[in-house]
Amino acid sequence: xxxxLNSGIKLVKNVGRYNVGASSLDELSGLxxxxxxxxxxxxxxxxxxxxxxxxFKADATLTDRIALQVSDVxxxxxxxxxxxxxxxxxxxxxxxxxxxxxxxxxxGIGGGITMDYAKAVSNLLTNGGNAAQYQGxxxxxxxxxxxxxxxxxxxxxxxxTRTCVMTNPATGMKLGMNSxxxxxxxxxxxxxxxxxxxxxxxxxxGMDAYIHCIxxxxxxxxxxxxxxxxxxxxxxxxxxxxxxxxxxPANREKLMVASYLGGCAIATSYVGLVHPLSAGxxxxxxxxxxxxNCIVMRAMADYYPAAYDEFWKMAxxxxxxxxxxxxxNLGEADFKALYEASIMHQKPLTNALGENYxxxxxQDKVTDLFKKM
Amino acid sequence: xxxxLNSGIKLVKNVGRYNVGASSLDELSGLxxxxxxxxxxxxxxxxxxxxxxxxFKADATLTDRIALQVSDVxxxxxxxxxxxxxxxxxxxxxxxxxxxxxxxxxxGIGGGITMDYAKAVSNLLTNGGNAAQYQGxxxxxxxxxxxxxxxxxxxxxxxxTRTCVMTNPATGMKLGMNSxxxxxxxxxxxxxxxxxxxxxxxxxxGMDAYIHCIxxxxxxxxxxxxxxxxxxxxxxxxxxxxxxxxxxPANREKLMVASYLGGCAIATSYVGLVHPLSAGxxxxxxxxxxxxNCIVMRAMADYYPAAYDEFWKMAxxxxxxxxxxxxxNLGEADFKALYEASIMHQKPLTNALGENYxxxxxQDKVTDLFKKM
Numbered sequence: 001x002x003x004x005l006n007s008g009i010k011l012v013k014n015v016g017r018y019n020v021g022a023s024s025l026d027e028l029s030g031l032x033x034x035x036x037x038x039x040x041x042x043x044x045x046x047x048x049x050x051x052x053x054x055x056f057k058a059d060a061t062l063t064d065r066i067a068l069q070v071s072d073v074x075x076x077x078x079x080x081x082x083x084x085x086x087x088x089x090x091x092x093x094x095x096x097x098x099x100x101x102x103x104x105x106x107x108g109i110g111g112g113i114t115m116d117y118a119k120a121v122s123n124l125l126t127n128g129g130n131a132a133q134y135q136g137x138x139x140x141x142x143x144x145x146x147x148x149x150x151x152x153x154x155x156x157x158x159x160x161t162r163t164c165v166m167t168n169p170a171t172g173m174k175l176g177m178n179s180x181x182x183x184x185x186x187x188x189x190x191x192x193x194x195x196x197x198x199x200x201x202x203x204x205x206g207m208d209a210y211i212h213c214i215x216x217x218x219x220x221x222x223x224x225x226x227x228x229x230x231x232x233x234x235x236x237x238x239x240x241x242x243x244x245x246x247x248x249p250a251n252r253e254k255l256m257v258a259s260y261l262g263g264c265a266i267a268t269s270y271v272g273l274v275h276p277l278s279a280g281x282x283x284x285x286x287x288x289x290x291x292x293n294c295i296v297m298r299a300m301a302d303y304y305p306a307a308y309d310e311f312w313k314m315a316x317x318x319x320x321x322x323x324x325x326x327x328x329n330l331g332e333a334d335f336k337a338l339y340e341a342s343i344m345h346q347k348p349l350t351n352a353l354g355e356n357y358x359x360x361x362x363q364d365k366v367t368d369l370f371k372k373m
Numbered sequence: 374x375x376x377x378l379n380s381g382i383k384l385v386k387n388v389g390r391y392n393v394g395a396s397s398l399d400e401l402s403g404l405x406x407x408x409x410x411x412x413x414x415x416x417x418x419x420x421x422x423x424x425x426x427x428x429f430k431a432d433a434t435l436t437d438r439i440a441l442q443v444s445d446v447x448x449x450x451x452x453x454x455x456x457x458x459x460x461x462x463x464x465x466x467x468x469x470x471x472x473x474x475x476x477x478x479x480x481g482i483g484g485g486i487t488m489d490y491a492k493a494v495s496n497l498l499t500n501g502g503n504a505a506q507y508q509g510x511x512x513x514x515x516x517x518x519x520x521x522x523x524x525x526x527x528x529x530x531x532x533x534t535r536t537c538v539m540t541n542p543a544t545g546m547k548l549g550m551n552s553x554x555x556x557x558x559x560x561x562x563x564x565x566x567x568x569x570x571x572x573x574x575x576x577x578x579g580m581d582a583y584i585h586c587i588x589x590x591x592x593x594x595x596x597x598x599x600x601x602x603x604x605x606x607x608x609x610x611x612x613x614x615x616x617x618x619x620x621x622p623a624n625r626e627k628l629m630v631a632s633y634l635g636g637c638a639i640a641t642s643y644v645g646l647v648h649p650l651s652a653g654x655x656x657x658x659x660x661x662x663x664x665x666n667c668i669v670m671r672a673m674a675d676y677y678p679a680a681y682d683e684f685w686k687m688a689x690x691x692x693x694x695x696x697x698x699x700x701x702n703l704g705e706a707d708f709k710a711l712y713e714a715s716i717m718h719q720k721p722l723t724n725a726l727g728e729n730y731x732x733x734x735x736q737d738k739v740t741d742l743f744k745k746m
Contacts (some may be wrong), residue, residue, distance in 0.1 A: 010392050010397060011392050011400065012391050013390045015387055017384060017385060018384075020641070024383060027384065224609075224629070225630045228609060228634060232602075236601060253596070268393070
């Protein structure tokens with residue numbers, strides 16, 4: 001691929017603190033006690049907002065494990081679709097109506113979608129206005145409410161990154177609140193929380209970490225720390241997905257760490273060709289991000305040959321069926337829409353293919369790629 | 374070695390933000406401007422404390438590059454000996470006398486010693502009292518002054534860790550302010566700053582990162598994230614020290630990243646046998662930490678055989694002469710002192726050899742090891 005250039009990403013905000021290891025969730029209660037006490041000292045209420053993946057509705061033990069108090073509010077987050085700006089605005093308005101305009105903390109417990117909701121809600125409560133106003137880079141003005149991320153599935157890196165994915169249906173824009181203030185103040189990585197993730201979902205989501213690090217390492221915008229994080233993320237993914245049982249406790253801990261470090265990698269680098277095409281599948285066909293990435297890998301033999309081989313070896317080893325033929329009944333207008341939703345991602349495509357990426361990725365070429373999926 | 378046990382280290386505080394890459398030092402001026410403005414808003418003075426390795430006394434360009442202002446104070450830090458608690462107390466007293474009790478920031482520019490001074494000064498200015506009061510775990514009560522670490526040599530990981538090495542001559546105790554408040558708020562990693570480091574020192578200090586990660590990975594107290602950081606640190610050290618020119622700009626950037634990630638590794642794991650013996654050499658013979666580690670490697674063939682081979686291969690490849698025979702003229706009392714200064718490091722020695730480490734490391738055995746150095 002192209003020459004190595006400096007990534008130009010010079011300033012990185014880290015997650016404030018993190019807990020790691022089995023039963024780390026037990027640490028949440030003490031952390032919240034300190035935050036509640038601080039809130040009361042500051043003349044605020046001690047209530048906490050919990051945003052929890054709807055998957056845990058059925059888990060009767062959860063309220064105990066998070067030490068839910070009567071002064072708190074818990075909202076289950078639907079994860080059928082990625083967050084829309086309107087959904088976030090409605091959630092914020094309802095929380096304010098319930099008296100949670102200045103909570104002691106916002107806790108997001110779930111996958112990328114739920115954690116992204118938590119990031120956005122935290123920022124909007126202190127910054128005011130609507131989610132759409134903050135779609136872009138460094139538009140958030142002041143720190144959000146203290147935000148805690150607790151991943152229950154591994155791979156997206158949402159627990160580490162400085163953005164939260166949001167789609168604005170009015171403008172069609174899929175763009176997050178890209179800000180240092182979006183980074184979690186605290187992350188709790190408890191691999192016991194991923195014990196019940198269905199096999200396929202575990203694989204698809206875990207592969208998000210693998211794929212974005214492959215893209216970063218093959219790109220032209222690089223730096224030594226991003227490369228280091230990417231290499232080790234890929235190494236951990238290999239350990240997990242080339243082993244017979246990818247879901248042992250030790251492998252779940254490794255994948256949780258891979259997800260966290262993969263997020264650190266993205267923070268100092270860029271994705272490449274997979275993510276733009278995957279975004280096309282999400283925007284036009286409504287396919288979820290992580291499975292969309294895996295579907296795109298069907299067309300990546302010429303672009304990431306070593307990763308292509310390894311990816312399919314892992315999928316086969318884990319006996320995971322990646323959807324196939326998702327574009328087979330589409331018409332010309334659909335392919336045009338897919339092309340447009342993909343080609344707009346200038347920075348990743350330049351990273352992968354150089355500045356003349358549009359002459360390489362013609363509409364016909366992109367259509368051919370989607371037809372392979 | 375022993376079975377793998379959970380490290381028990383569950384909560385980790387990260388460096389707040391970091392800059393990375395050539396010319397990153399240029400970002401300091403803007404960062405300080407924001408901190409100065411904030412200080413004035415808060416009704417404080419805008420002056421900044423710069424603690425700079427004495428090595429840079431001769432560098433006439435430095436004051437420009439750090440945007441030194443007349444309201445600031447710059448103290449050169451002697452690096453002949455590791456910080457003593459009294460030295461730190463005297464420095465803090467003199468800074469307060471000069472009117473810097475509430476500066477806008479404390480900036481440490483140098484190696485581990487200078488950065489450790491900056492951490493300690495920052496904490497003492499807000500917490501009061503003497504340095505010796507805070508030797509131990511979590512004794513620092515409130516956050517220090519905003520602290521910025523700017524390494525000018527790579528390896529110790531002082532830019533990342535939650536401690537600062539200090540020796541108390543009155544008690545003989547070498548123990549830092551082990552606290553989340555000791556972690557830098559901001560780190561600037563500019564590999565241009567390590568361009569003038571002498572070859573031997575570059576190697577000895579860089580090897581601190583390699584050695585503590587080897588110790589961590591061979592230990593029994595472990596976790597997935599510590600292992601990940603250690604593996605990648607070792608990988609980067611291999612890239613640097615097995616190449617012909619270890620000091621190219623790219624290799625200096627890699628070693629700077631290795632140092633940072635090595636610090637992250639220590640934060641979630643423990644060292645092993647090298648560091649306790651190295652501490653013996655420092656305490657009894659006054660040998661600096663990083664070269665002492667390398668000297669200890671002379672006696673490590675039986676304990677870390679693979680790392681032993683690789684270490685000496687790197688030293689040979691870089692044509693670096695590790696001091697030899699440092700214990701050859703010592704008497705019985707000296708060897709007893711060396712034994713006692715080493716064997717007191719319970720946690721690392723348990724990590725390396727198990728709970729019965731004292732029955733393995735008898736005084737005769739330890740004396741034999743020192744005689745190999």
